[in-house]
Amino acid sequence: MSIDELQEYGLEAMDGHEIRQFLSSQKIGVLGLPDADVPYLLPLSYGYDGDDRLYFTYLLGSSSRKESASDETETASFLVYTVDTMYNWQSVLLTGALTVVPESEWDDLEETMSDVWQPNLFETASLSGDVKLYEFRIREQTGVKHQGLPPAFEAGGESN
Template identity: 85%
Template sequence: MSIDELQEYGLSEMDDGEIRQFLSSQKVGVLGLPDANEPYLLPLSFGYDGEERLYFTYLIGSSSRKGTMSEETDTASFLVYKVDTMYNWQSVLLTGTITDVPDTEWDDLEETMSDVWRPNLFETASLSGDVKLYEFRIREQTGVKHQGLPPGFEAGGESN
């Protein structure tokens, strides 16, 4: 079914303001990088500049598939979603470019990255590995949400 067909059940598209507000309130999503055989998907925390850029911190080991793939791709996708109940959820899909941020620019992003969630494991591991910062520049964005019961339904069952 298309989004248009699902609107009669309560699904609605998010406008740019709703997408910005949603991204500002979230901390984790899934990065999709293209690969020859199948997409490479990574759960990542992110910082958002409130406009058109997300930032990811990578912990890079001696050989990093995500680092190599990020450097080689022209287009990546990022999915952010939140599910409270089966009738109350939001989802935003972003498409854009991903590039390495030079170390000299990290201080400029301190505020954007200040409240990014990171597992405690990263704090320990970062002492023995290289850390890189990547910028995801949003080219396209779409968002959908469902908030509340579908028309014709009441709590506890279908209406008569």
């Protein structure tokens, strides 16, 4: 079924303001990078500038699949979603470009990155690993939500 067909069941498209609010209220999503056979998917925390950029901190080892896939791609996807119940959820899909942020610019992003969630092991591991900051510049965004019972249920559709 298409999104248009699902609207009769209560699915709603999110506008730009709702998408920005949603991205501002969340901290984790899934980055999708192209790979040879199947997409490479990574759960990542992010910082959001409130407009058109997300920022990801990468903790890298000596040969990082994440780093090479990020550096080689022209287009990536990022999915942010939350599910409270089967009738109350939101999902935003972003498409954009990834670039490395030079270390000389990290201080400028301190406020954006100040409340980014990271596992505690990052603090310990970052002492021995390489850290890079990536910018995800949003080119396209779509958001959908379902909040409340489907209209058929709300209209008093009682079971016998």
